[in-house]
Amino acid sequence: MAVLDTKSAAPPALEAGISAARLSLNTATVREQWNLKECVEGCLRHGLGGIAPWRDKIHEAGLEEAARMIRGNELRVSGLCRGGWYTAEGALTDAVIDDNKRAIDEAVAIGAECLVMVVGGLPEGSKDIVGARGIVTEGLAKTLDYARTVDMPIAIEPLHPMYAADRACVNTLGQALDICDQLGPGIGAAVDVYHVWWDPDLLPQLRRAGQERILAFHICDWLVPTRDLLTDRGMMGDGVIDLRGLRAAVEAESFTGLNEVEIFSELNWWKRDPDEVLQTLIERGRTCC
Amino acid sequence: MAVLDTKSAAPPALEAGISAARLSLNTATVREQWNLKECVEGCLRHGLGGIAPWRDKIHEAGLEEAARMIRGNELRVSGLCRGGWYTAEGALTDAVIDDNKRAIDEAVAIGAECLVMVVGGLPEGSKDIVGARGIVTEGLAKTLDYARTVDMPIAIEPLHPMYAADRACVNTLGQALDICDQLGPGIGAAVDVYHVWWDPDLLPQLRRAGQERILAFHICDWLVPTRDLLTDRGMMGDGVIDLRGLRAAVEAESFTGLNEVEIFSELNWWKRDPDEVLQTLIERGRTCC
Numbered sequence: 001m002a003v004l005d006t007k008s009a010a011p012p013a014l015e016a017g018i019s020a021a022r023l024s025l026n027t028a029t030v031r032e033q034w035n036l037k038e039c040v041e042g043c044l045r046h047g048l049g050g051i052a053p054w055r056d057k058i059h060e061a062g063l064e065e066a067a068r069m070i071r072g073n074e075l076r077v078s079g080l081c082r083g084g085w086y087t088a089e090g091a092l093t094d095a096v097i098d099d100n101k102r103a104i105d106e107a108v109a110i111g112a113e114c115l116v117m118v119v120g121g122l123p124e125g126s127k128d129i130v131g132a133r134g135i136v137t138e139g140l141a142k143t144l145d146y147a148r149t150v151d152m153p154i155a156i157e158p159l160h161p162m163y164a165a166d167r168a169c170v171n172t173l174g175q176a177l178d179i180c181d182q183l184g185p186g187i188g189a190a191v192d193v194y195h196v197w198w199d200p201d202l203l204p205q206l207r208r209a210g211q212e213r214i215l216a217f218h219i220c221d222w223l224v225p226t227r228d229l230l231t232d233r234g235m236m237g238d239g240v241i242d243l244r245g246l247r248a249a250v251e252a253e254s255f256t257g258l259n260e261v262e263i264f265s266e267l268n269w270w271k272r273d274p275d276e277v278l279q280t281l282i283e284r285g286r287t288c289c
Numbered sequence: 290m291a292v293l294d295t296k297s298a299a300p301p302a303l304e305a306g307i308s309a310a311r312l313s314l315n316t317a318t319v320r321e322q323w324n325l326k327e328c329v330e331g332c333l334r335h336g337l338g339g340i341a342p343w344r345d346k347i348h349e350a351g352l353e354e355a356a357r358m359i360r361g362n363e364l365r366v367s368g369l370c371r372g373g374w375y376t377a378e379g380a381l382t383d384a385v386i387d388d389n390k391r392a393i394d395e396a397v398a399i400g401a402e403c404l405v406m407v408v409g410g411l412p413e414g415s416k417d418i419v420g421a422r423g424i425v426t427e428g429l430a431k432t433l434d435y436a437r438t439v440d441m442p443i444a445i446e447p448l449h450p451m452y453a454a455d456r457a458c459v460n461t462l463g464q465a466l467d468i469c470d471q472l473g474p475g476i477g478a479a480v481d482v483y484h485v486w487w488d489p490d491l492l493p494q495l496r497r498a499g500q501e502r503i504l505a506f507h508i509c510d511w512l513v514p515t516r517d518l519l520t521d522r523g524m525m526g527d528g529v530i531d532l533r534g535l536r537a538a539v540e541a542e543s544f545t546g547l548n549e550v551e552i553f554s555e556l557n558w559w560k561r562d563p564d565e566v567l568q569t570l571i572e573r574g575r576t577c578c
Contacts, residue, residue, distance in 0.1 A: 122529055126529070127530060127534075128531065129486070129487065161449060161450045161451070161487040161488070162449065162450070162451045165487075165528075165529045166513050166514065169487075172489065175489045197453075198418065198450040198453035198454075198458075198460055199450070200422070200460065200461065222454055224411075224454045224455050225455065225518075226451070229451075229514075229515055240454045241416060242416040245416075
């Protein structure tokens, strides 16, 4: 194997490695093992700087109790996952908008720094992705009207193109930023390395996004081979993503949010002792990010 | 489920349905069942207009015999699959370039309308996708130098981003066209709906490509759910791709090549009687494309 003599276009990393205090635990990473209370206690025990709960964990605990648990300590809340799914019923419905308003209220209640949006894919039976994107933009506009009244930033998460049909028809950072430009202030993007690492236009789009539009930064890794489209994400360092380069690019825009670890891993990390998972992600944050 | 009232940005299809004479069989579609001779005979028996062999089928038959079989009838050869893999040994090597020259010679021998390029992913152990793309462009430039001497068009096939790590680091039509612009005449793109259907920038990029750069058009469908990243592609009509809209967009650029059917389907079509596969794809060409 010849040694490569190539140059990355990413700016140099400011400082190698992330401390535990700069990491946030997305609860999906241990969703099979821990409830919300165990996640909060785990974050505190391991010295993580923040948490990012999914709504199912919030609902399971009850919103009031969840808010009490999360706010009664020094943890930052890097985001609430997730609003969106605007295409769930085909054309946009009041039920879908109302659910997004509830998600905003929950994000406010737990002190989240943003509400992360997985916007939805094609409506059932549809082949009209252009139409689906129209529904999504309309839904985001209505959600944003409400979010602005309570100062909750909305973070569109562009999902990997392999999810365009069934999860999210916003599939690049550039596309998310076009929607942001159309809708104005109060909305930005959640940049998850798993979804965007491949994009030849990523670095220019991160510069375009800037501090105003980069609302969250999610990390994990892309495994080779990837055995499942949804639940075979890797721990940082186990795959091929240039995590340090991407973190440097985000920090070059003065992003000051946490590095949120979100790993869907049916085949590996969801089967392990969650304390081992947290120890590992802290070590990998230090050595691989 | 509410009825959608949305408009597609795709131009209207000129004429609904493709006749068998406008279809080409990519041999990957029946690769588990038929050798090259059986593929050629099958195409003739079912009245298909063309064939697109993979190199393994050519090598198995022997190049001279393969050329004799393919050229001794009225079949068009919509492409030879495939050259590329420039990153196979890390930095570009003579061995890789020589193999691409042999692929060009084979394409000429069988009268192919283009040589399809799957350019290669990240070199083993590398996380430098920008560097990989540099290797690929260098390799394409060298291949093109030779291809021009024998008038063989080179068709870069942008692969779906889920293959960026291990198969091809050219992942959008726009990216492929940027390379074409850099390298000049004699090179274009193979547009496979499976790889590009999700791209929000697809229609403008097809217009940018125009007749000069659209060298091949591959069809199949995206299944929901997709159970395997590589071998769960769908028969036309079984998935969510707007095949008629995309064909119309390609034909609007005066593309006159065949509609090449390439379906990797471990779980379904590779297990069926290949005559049934051909009957089905002809029927779906008529009703779904």
